[in-house]
Amino acid sequence: METNVCVVTGSSSGIGAATARLYAERGWNVVVNFSREAAPAEAVAAECRALGEKFGADVLVQRCNVADDADCRALAAAVQARWGRCDVLVNNAGTTKFVHARHLDGLDAQDFQNIYAVNVVGAFQMTRALEPMLKLSPSGAVVNVSSIAASTGMGSSIAYAASKGALNTLTMALARALGPAIRVNAIAPGLVETPWLQNGMGAERYAASVAGYKARAALAEIIQPEDVARAAWYLGVDATKTSGEVLAVDAAIKLMPV
Numbered sequence: 001m002e003t004n005v006c007v008v009t010g011s012s013s014g015i016g017a018a019t020a021r022l023y024a025e026r027g028w029n030v031v032v033n034f035s036r037e038a039a040p041a042e043a044v045a046a047e048c049r050a051l052g053e054k055f056g057a058d059v060l061v062q063r064c065n066v067a068d069d070a071d072c073r074a075l076a077a078a079v080q081a082r083w084g085r086c087d088v089l090v091n092n093a094g095t096t097k098f099v100h101a102r103h104l105d106g107l108d109a110q111d112f113q114n115i116y117a118v119n120v121v122g123a124f125q126m127t128r129a130l131e132p133m134l135k136l137s138p139s140g141a142v143v144n145v146s147s148i149a150a151s152t153g154m155g156s157s158i159a160y161a162a163s164k165g166a167l168n169t170l171t172m173a174l175a176r177a178l179g180p181a182i183r184v185n186a187i188a189p190g191l192v193e194t195p196w197l198q199n200g201m202g203a204e205r206y207a208a209s210v211a212g213y214k215a216r217a218a219l220a221e222i223i224q225p226e227d228v229a230r231a232a233w234y235l236g237v238d239a240t241k242t243s244g245e246v247l248a249v250d251a252a253i254k255l256m257p258v
C-alpha cells in the first residue's frame with residue numbers, strides 16, 4: 001500500500017511542528033515547511049524521520065512563503081515529484097502584529113494586508129495548489145488552524161482576529177466547493193504554549209496571560225501544541241463525515257465569563 005502524505009505549513013515550530021511529528025509517528029510521509037529559517041525546519045524533519053523510521057516514513061523540507069502563490073505551486077510540484085500524492089493539507093502558517101485592541105492607530109491598511117496575505121490568502125493558495133492531488137486521494141482533507149480570536153474578537157490584534165474570522169468563512173466556502181472529494185475543517189485553539197505568544201508578548205505579559213487564561217478556562221489549562229496536533233489528526237483522518245466545521249481546542253474558555 002502506498003504511504004499517505006501530509007503537508008503541514010509553518011511546521012518548523014510550535015503547532016505545525018507537533019502536527020508534522022504526529023503524522024510522521026503514525027507512518028505518514030510529511031512536508032516540513034518554513035518561510036524564513038531553514039535550521040529549525042531541518043531539526044523538526046530529523047525528529048519526524050526518527051519517529052517515522054519503523055514505517056520508512058519520508059520527510060521533505062520545503063521553503064515556501066504561503067503568501068506567495070508561486071512558492072505554493074512550487075511546493076505542490078515538489079510533493080508531486082517526490083510522492084505523486086497528497087492526502088491531508090494542514091494550513092497552519094500564520095502571522096500577526098501585536099497591537100492592543102484600543103490602539104486603533106497601531107494598525108494600518110498594510111498591516112491588514114500583510115496578515116490576511118498569510119492567514120487567509122495563504123491558506124487559499126495552498127489549498128488551490130494541492131487540490132488536484134487532494135482530489136485524487138481516497139480521503140483528501142484540509143485542516144485550517146484558526147483561533148478562538150475569530151469568535152471572541154480578542155487576541156494579538158484586531159487585524160489578526162478578523163483574519164481568523166475570514167479563515168473560518170473560507171473553511172465553510174471551501175468545504176462547499178471541494179466536497180464530496182475533499183473535506184475542509186478548522187481548529188480554533190485557545191492560548192497555546194509556543195514561541196508565538198512568548199516572543200510576541202514578552203515574558204512578563206505572557207506569564208500574566210497564562211495565569212489569566214488558566215483562571216478563566218473551565219478546564220483550568222492552557223493548550224499544548226500536541227493537543228492541537230491531535231485535533232489536526234482527528235479532522236484530517238478520522239472525521240470522515242465532518243466538513244465545514246470549526247473545532248475549539250481551548251480548554252473551554254468560552255464557557256466562562258470574560
Ligand SMILES: NC(=O)c1ccc[n+]([C@@H]2O[C@H](COP(=O)([O-])OP(=O)(O)OC[C@H]3O[C@@H](n4cnc5c(N)ncnc54)[C@H](OP(=O)(O)O)[C@@H]3O)[C@@H](O)[C@H]2O)c1
Binds near residue numbers: 014
Ligand atoms: N500560539 C497560540 O496561542 C495560537 C493560538 C491560536 C491559534 N494559533 C495559530 O496557530 C498557528 C501556528 O502558531 P504557533 O503558535 O505554532 O506559531 P510559531 O511557533 O511562531 O510557528 C509559526 C510557524 O509558521 C511559519 N511561518 C510564518 N509565516 C509563514 C509564511 N508566510 N509561510 C510559511 N510559513 C510561515 C514559521 O516559520 P518561519 O518563521 O521560518 O516562516 C513557523 O514554522 C498560527 O496560524 C496561529 O495563528 C496560535
